[in-house]
Amino acid sequence: MDFNVLSTQNWNRMFNVWIEDIQVIALPAAITPFALRGSLLPKVRTFARYASGVVVLLFALHCSRPQTSVGAASTPAVPPGLPPIGSPGDAPEARQVYTERGLASWYGGDGDGFAGGVTASGETYDPSALTCAHRTLPFGTRVEVENLANGKRRVLRVNDRGPFIRGRVIDVSQKAAQDLGMTRNGVVSVRLRTVDAKGAPAPVDPAALRGNPYTVQVAALADPANVERLSKELRTAFGPVTYQEARGPGGVPVQRIRVGTYPRLEEAQAATEKIAKFCKDRSLEYFIVRKR
Numbered sequence: 001m002d003f004n005v006l007s008t009q010n011w012n013r014m015f016n017v018w019i020e021d022i023q024v025i026a027l028p029a030a031i032t033p034f035a036l037r038g039s040l041l042p043k044v045r046t047f048a049r050y051a052s053g054v055v056v057l058l059f060a061l062h063c064s065r066p067q068t069s070v071g072a073a074s075t076p077a078v079p080p081g082l083p084p085i086g087s088p089g090d091a092p093e094a095r096q097v098y099t100e101r102g103l104a105s106w107y108g109g110d111g112d113g114f115a116g117g118v119t120a121s122g123e124t125y126d127p128s129a130l131t132c133a134h135r136t137l138p139f140g141t142r143v144e145v146e147n148l149a150n151g152k153r154r155v156l157r158v159n160d161r162g163p164f165i166r167g168r169v170i171d172v173s174q175k176a177a178q179d180l181g182m183t184r185n186g187v188v189s190v191r192l193r194t195v196d197a198k199g200a201p202a203p204v205d206p207a208a209l210r211g212n213p214y215t216v217q218v219a220a221l222a223d224p225a226n227v228e229r230l231s232k233e234l235r236t237a238f239g240p241v242t243y244q245e246a247r248g249p250g251g252v253p254v255q256r257i258r259v260g261t262y263p264r265l266e267e268a269q270a271a272t273e274k275i276a277k278f279c280k281d282r283s284l285e286y287f288i289v290r291k292r
Contacts, residue, residue: 102170105165112251119131120161129157137290138204138290139159143193147181149185156173212292215289217289222252238260240261265288272288
């Protein structure tokens with residue numbers, strides 16, 4: 001039988017057996033009264049009497065202590081002030097207001113070749129409209145952009161893809177740049193957040209995200225031979241390659257070369273790391289964008 005040190009019944013049983021063993025061992029079947037008075041047994045019994053009192057006291061203390069039980073770990077409470085989580089299947093942008101902070105630039109000025117061109121959404125680019133380019137927010141999403149240097153804000157509509165320069169988070173139209181007071185500096189620090197039609201903070205419409213996975217843009221090249229050479233290597237190593245026609249600086253036509261289709265951002269990030277290792281000896285910059 002297993003001995004449970006926390007069971008008072010087990011300790012009682014052991015104590016009784018211990019006393020009986022002492023009596024059996026220390027008291028022979030035939031012993032004289034004189035021998036009994038001089039023997040060790042009375043001393044043992046006296047010690048056992050005091051020891052039993054100590055054991056009883058320990059039992060009382062043990063039984064009076066509040067008992068605790070081990071159960072399933074509790075779920076921590078959600079800190080106050082956080083936005084609602086939403087459906088587990090929704091993308092992060094659809095579960096809470098999308099916010100971002102970084103550098104903003106603008107395009108559509110005289111001589112850069114973008115005015116009148118076709119944006120990634122298919123619209124004709126109008127420098128006088130309050131629009132912007134973002135790499136992953138769905139077309140039609142409204143964002144409030146704040147110039148952190150002067151506090152000026154404007155609500156813009158996403159209708160293009162970009163910027164494709166490391167560190168920048170948004171490209172705004174010429175009109176938006178004027179309203180935000182950034183035409184002189186060209187590049188400023190901004191904070192942006194998604195808003196609804198009335199300008200109130202709001203998450204992205206989940207319907208705008210469905211069926212619009214991520215992809216990895218590897219390069220934007222103007223030379224058809226270079227486009228074909230890089231595409232062949234990427235296709236062999238990573239699978240299907242897609243293209244998007246666009247205009248580069250000065251209005252030069254380019255082909256944006258993109259690899260893969262990834263429903264989750266984490267998958268696109270992992271693919272970007274693999275592609276970067278594959279192309280490690282080339283001066284390429286990699287950007288995660290929406291397929292459309």
